[in-house]
Amino acid sequence: ATFSVPSWATGLALMMFTALVIIGGIKSIGRVTSFIVPIMIVFYMLGAIGVLLLNISAIPDIMRLVFTHAFSPTAAAGGFAGATIRMAVQMGVARGVFSNESGLGSAGIAAAAAQTRDPVTQALVSMTQTFIDTLVICSLTGFAIIGTGVWSSGVNGAPLTAAAFSAGLPGEMGGMIVALGLVLFAYSTVLGWSYYGEKSIVYLLGDRAVIPYRIVFCLFVGVGAVTQLDLVWTFSDLTNGLMAAPNLIALIGLSGVVVAETNRYFSNRG
Numbered sequence: 001a002t003f004s005v006p007s008w009a010t011g012l013a014l015m016m017f018t019a020l021v022i023i024g025g026i027k028s029i030g031r032v033t034s035f036i037v038p039i040m041i042v043f044y045m046l047g048a049i050g051v052l053l054l055n056i057s058a059i060p061d062i063m064r065l066v067f068t069h070a071f072s073p074t075a076a077a078g079g080f081a082g083a084t085i086r087m088a089v090q091m092g093v094a095r096g097v098f099s100n101e102s103g104l105g106s107a108g109i110a111a112a113a114a115q116t117r118d119p120v121t122q123a124l125v126s127m128t129q130t131f132i133d134t135l136v137i138c139s140l141t142g143f144a145i146i147g148t149g150v151w152s153s154g155v156n157g158a159p160l161t162a163a164a165f166s167a168g169l170p171g172e173m174g175g176m177i178v179a180l181g182l183v184l185f186a187y188s189t190v191l192g193w194s195y196y197g198e199k200s201i202v203y204l205l206g207d208r209a210v211i212p213y214r215i216v217f218c219l220f221v222g223v224g225a226v227t228q229l230d231l232v233w234t235f236s237d238l239t240n241g242l243m244a245a246p247n248l249i250a251l252i253g254l255s256g257v258v259v260a261e262t263n264r265y266f267s268n269r270g
Contacts, residue, residue, distance in 0.1 A: 011225025014187065019218045022194045026113050029195050033188045040184035041132065047177035048140035051148065051168030058147040065146055097240050099138065100130040104240060105247035109196045120265035144168060157229070158182055190221055 021032050052059065101107045107126055116122045141161055145151045148167040155163055158178065165174030194217050201213045224232060251258075 007226045011222040014190070014225055015218050015222035017187070018190055018194065018221050019214070021191055022198075022214055022217070026195055029191045030113075033191055036184050036188050040181055040188070041137065043184075044137065044177065044181040045140060047165060047169065047174070047181070048137075048144050051144040051165060051174070052140070055147045055168055058149075059143075062143050062146045066142075097244065100133045102130055103248055103251075104243045105250070106193070106196045106243065109199050110192060113195075118265060120261055 021028050097103065107129065111122050111126045114122050114125075141164075145160060145164040148164045150160060150163040150167055153160070153163060162175050162178040165178050166172070168174060169177070194214070197217060198210060198213055201209045
């Protein structure tokens with residue numbers, strides 16, 4: 001909407017660019033995402049920090065609101081005042097899992113493709129994604145939303161973030177930062193999940209299913225761009241829950257192996 005591009009055109013472009021990258025497999029995906037991700041993180045963080053600096057007098061109120069509403073019957077959640085804590089926790093967990101993949105088992109697929117001498121080293125690197133994604137990026141976003149006062153505007157999701165950046169930065173800069181950030185975040189996410197799905201389909205059906213899978217995946221990328229957002233969120237929350245349940249059971253079963261490998265790694269370094 002920011003760039004006045006029709007949804008069908010966005011879907012078509014995203015489908016074509018996705019197809020061009022995933023044809024090359026994990027190496028092609030890795031090259032593109034390793035270029036996009038650092039740029040989009042720095043770009044977005046600078047924008048959020050800019051909002052806070054231009055509204056620095058609101059920082060004490062931000063911290064007060066965060067802590068008082070965290071332990072009160074209502075919470076600043078869902079873009080409106082008066083949302084219950086249950087709703088805040090429900091939405092927070094659902095969106096948090098969607099953003100950092102914690103507990104889903106999906107990030108391990110990409111980590112397993114990395115070339116490393118020790119699996120613990122890769123595990124430690126992978127753990128930083130949750131810290132950067134959730135504690136840094138999401139916290140800055142939340143602070144910007146609260147600091148600009150748009151949290152009670154009744155707006156949800158990306159439009160709420162865009163409203164905060166637009167209110168906190170001069171001119172159209174805020175809206176452009178959020179729009180470009182969303183494009184980069186969304187595109188890198190699509191590429192990453194294409195690889196997760198490909199490895200899963202290979203495990204289930206073998207290498208012969210790779211090409212049909214890539215074709216179907218690219219088609220659904222285009223369909224997703226013109227689908228109602230509420231339906232997409234509902235479906236993603238459902239499937240994330242279905243992935244998390246068996247994976248968390250497996251993590252509990254393998255906890256002994258994790259502890260043993262971690263102790264071995266740090267004892268060798270000591």
